[in-house]
Amino acid sequence: MKFAVEVLLPKYGLDPFGARFEVNAQRLRYELALTMRFDSEQMPIGIVVASESCRHIAKKDDRLSFINKSLISYSSRRNPFMEMSREGKVPIIQIRQDGPTETGASKRGRPLKLAAGEATRTALSTINTAEFPHLFALRETLSEIGFLEINPSEARKANDRFEEKKLRSDASNLASVLAHLKEETGTPARPEGAVADISIDLSSLINSVKRVKVHSGSNVRxxxxxxxxxxxxxxxSRLISDGTLRLLALLTILDDPSRRGILCFEEPENGVHEGRIDDLIEILRESTQDWSLEESPFQIIINTHSPAVLNSLHEKEIIAADLISTVDPEAGCSVHRTRMRVGVDDDALDLEPGAILTRAEISRLLRKRQGQA
Structure with a gap:
């Protein structure tokens, strides 16, 4: 299995020990390949790292389109931050130090070398400090990918005062997160803080809702x-519908002023009246637009089979996925693979659906059986 990701890193960061660092190359490409190990009887016994690398993306090669490139810091370095090589027959992962310390002294020296013959974890996972600022920032960015798969029975429960402040994927600490948001963002003029924003957004999606009430305070256990x-x-909370809970958990993330990273959310239209889909998509869109290049951006990835959601999306926001069959000439058999397409062209005639991606073509995909699109 092979993976590749291109990231936009924040300009500055802090490691777990409070060391501040600066990222000179904000655009990186990280690649990882995994392979299966087999025993003498060809039975699978584990997964190991086959290759791993990380390099900066030069400005001339950058395909990023949603932001002005003149605002991004690029690097002119030649060597990758991480690459695979060999010493004899042993595969080696080389990690190059980069950047200055806080005193300004250079930390560049000989690469750190890790034997990768039987590696069951990535070299990136070993980067824990700002000694390697770009790789540390990359690890932090990848670790901030979150999934929201709400368990309504868990989301309804009351929470003790020592629950974590970041919403879990099943929303089992929803009450605690709402209480912390109220306490940390509330002011004398606006005591509810961010919870007031959550109430406004929830009532815009569900007409019958007036506001969200958080029961907290020093006298509440x-x-x-x-x-x-x-x-x-x-x-x-025990009487709220599953759909309302789902939207409340989503808005708790979107209206958190400290939101960051990537949120993956399945079928956002669930629990929302079709007439309110436009409002929901606009709330999702607005939550990703308020950030600076000195901070980690917030991104949302959704999947849907809803034509209503499709109609609310801009062309540049759409990726169409479907399953196609091709013939492998060497194996002489049919092979199924997932095709990912971008670049919706609404001005094109719908004459070549396989080559030109139009909204009409995507609408056909949405009508296919589940598993095909």
Whole structure:
């Protein structure tokens, strides 16, 4: 299995020991290949790293289109930050030091070499400090990929005061996160803080909702929440519908001022009236636009089979995926693979659906059986 990712790193960062570092090459490409190990009887016994590398992306080669490249810091270095080589028959991963220390003294020296013959973890996973600022920033960026797969029965529960402040993928600490957001962002003029924003967005998607009420304070042993409706009724978290809980957890992430990283969210239209899909997509879009190059950007990746969601997306936001069959001339058999296409062209005639991606072509994909698109 082979993976490749191109990232936009924040300009500055802090390692776990409080050392501040600067990233001179904000655009990196990281590649990883994994392979299966077999025993003498050809039975699989584990997965190892086959190759691993990381290099900067030069400005002339950068395909990034959603931001002005003149605002990004690029590097002119020739050597990659990490690459695979060999010493005799032994595969080696070389990690090159980069950047100055806080005193300004250069830290460039001989590459750190790791034997990779039986590596069961990546070299990137060993980078824990700003001694390697670019690789450390890369690791931090990749570790901030989050998934939201809400478990309604867990999301309804009250939480103790020592729960973590970052929302778990199943939203089991939702009450605690809401309470911390209220405490950390509230002001005398706006005591609810970011929770007020969550209430506004939730009521814009569900007409009957008036506001989200967080039950916290020094006299409360456990954090909990409820929903107040327009007709004055108050529903505890145990009575809120699954769809409302799902939207509340999503908005808790989107309206957090310290949001960062990548959020992967499946079928955002679930629990939302079709007439409110445009509003939901606009909330998702706006949450990704308020950031600076000195910080880690926030990105959202969704998947959907909904024509309503498709109609709300801009052309540059769409990636169409479908399953196609090709003939392998060497094996003499049919091979199934996933095709990923970008570049929706609404001005093109829909005469070559395999070559030109139009909204009409994507609509056909959405009508295919599950598993084919």
């Amino acid at each position: 456990e954090y909990s929440f409820s929903i107040e409706t327009e007709d004055g009724l108050d529903f505890s």
